Amino acid sequence: MRRQMLIGARRFLSSRRKPQRFASLATALRVFHEQNGHFLVPYTFQVPTDNSSDNLWPEETRGLNLGRQLGAFIDTSTANSSPGLQSVRHQLDAVGFPDIRDWRRFQWTEVTLAALKTFKKIEGHMLVSRSFQVPEGDLQWPKPTWGLKLGVQVNVLRRKRETLPNYQLQDLEELGFVWVVMNYNWDVVIMPALRRYREIYGHCRVRQCFVAGTGGEDEKNAPENWPTELHGCRLGSIVNSIRAASAYSEYVERDGEELKKLGFNLSDFEQKWQEVVLPALQAYYRIHGHCDIPVSFVVPDEEPWPPELWGMLLGYIARNIRNRGDYFLQVFQDYEKLEEIGFVSNANATKWQHGFLPALETYARVYGNANVPAGFVVPSEHPWPDEAHGLQLGEFVANDKQRKRFADFIAIDRVQLEEMGFFWANVTRIEPKLGSG
Incomplete structure (x- = not known):
């Protein structure tokens, strides 16, 4: 009999403890909203406990783990509609707290997703750098996102792709979220840039310093000749990394046929030949009337030699072409041009x-x-x-x-x-x- 009375007392106290547990929730949320302009309480947020005069939190809320309390209330009230919990719900309604059934989804929509949408609106793409953090106080961004380490969050999403809830996956797909950065770079930046370069210049021998749409002395590289999304693309540097470091080898193999049609050559020998070696041989012929180049000849730092050739060890290069077979394919390909300037010996x-x-x-x-x-x-x-x-x-x-x-x-x-x-x-x-x- 005594045992049954104890069990009953525990149940009674337990039933009374839950609403007491959330008694200060509405008051704390009101103050939080007044200070921050939103209800997106971080999970780890705790109400300050100090007794200083500038602490505007009511005494009964101080020390409250507000983030955890709020999450616990939403989870509990969704599964249980007891009178005590309904009373707390009415208190939350009075301070303007929305009727949320899924706290994690609400946080996702109002913080992470909102930040991603804003980033895309401002930057025009979804390539969030790992170090990017939403700036504090910037009115372009929703207040709940201020200070969010968005770059870190993006990498977490990529890593956990297989375990994300369906609503997050759907939101991300609709937004055009970049799951694999190299896929995006190749399909949306590199290949379109190479195609446009070919359209403009008639070849794909991209100079290492070339940056799309920067204008300057190169009228063909005027901004209006390039799609806005490719402005500033360091195509020369990208092409160099593809050749030197075998970057994007999987994509080069996949799109090999199109690259061949564009005239893109993986070997930098072709580019050096077309941009440096052949023009230097032709310049020597124009200046000297022949191509019997001494082995010791170095291009002088003066006109009429083009500045980009100054200091070139042309005699050494010419000897190796003749005796060692350097640039063999290029020599074969441009045989007629070399024949015209008399560079056919050996x-x-x-x-x-x-x-x-x-x-x-x-x-x-x-x-x-x-x-x-x-x-x-x-x-x-x-x-x-x-x-x-x-x-x-x-x-x-x-x-x-x-x-x-x-x-x-x-x-x-x-x-x-x-x-x-x-x-x-x-x-x-x-x-x-x-x-x-």
Whole structure:
């Protein structure tokens, strides 16, 4: 009997304790709202306990863990509609606190989601840097978001994507939230920038210092020629990182066909050749009337040499092109231009020794025959020689005119070639044209 009375007393006291637990909640929320202009109480917020004259909190609220109390009340009142809890609810109505059934969702909507929406409105994108924090006192931002470490929050969302509630996932998708930054950079920035660069300049040899839409002396780079979202894109630096650090290799492989059509070359040899080496050789010819460049020649720091070539070790570079096979593919590609300026000495020997002959040997070894398809291009992979990567070997085999330029070398290596299955004994050398005067 005594045991039953004790149990009953505990139940009675327990039923009375819950509303007492929230007795100061409405009062504390009123003061919080007066001071902050909103009801988004941080979970860890505790009412100040000091007794100073500038403490405007009523004495009965001091020390109250307001954030935890508020969350506990919403959870409890949602599952239980006892008279005591309803009384507290009426008190909250009186101070203007909204009827919230899901405190976490309310916080999400009014703080994190509101901050993300504001960031997008101000910045025009969703690439929130990890260090970004919502500025205090900035009226562009909702008050509940002031001081929020949004960059940290964004990284938490990305990390916890698989466990986020559906409403958060839906909100983020509608907002265009960036789950994988590299995806966004490649699809929304890099590829559109390369396409536009090609449209404007007719090629994809992007200078390392190039920044989209900055104008200056380059009239083609005027802001109006670029979409607003690409203004300030450091495309030259991006392209350099793609080449030097194999950045975005997955995306380069995925969009390889389009990059090829755009004329984008992963090797910086192509860019250096087009922007520096070939222009330097052509400039030497214009100035000196020939291309017999001494090995010790260094481009002088004076006109008529372009400033971007000053100090270049052109003699050393020219020697390595002729003797070592440097820029082999570029020499082959621009053979006619080099022929016009007289830079052909030993060029064919280099092409044959470092390119065609090793490529033919590798083809016969790999495929067991000499039936090279007309469209065959040497793959950039083992076991193909590095110097021959990208070489249009099929076109060389099928094109008599191309082979005639190498007639002397074909004759010298005839036995070796015939052992592989290449029978070109009747190739006649193309003689240089004599001037009419």
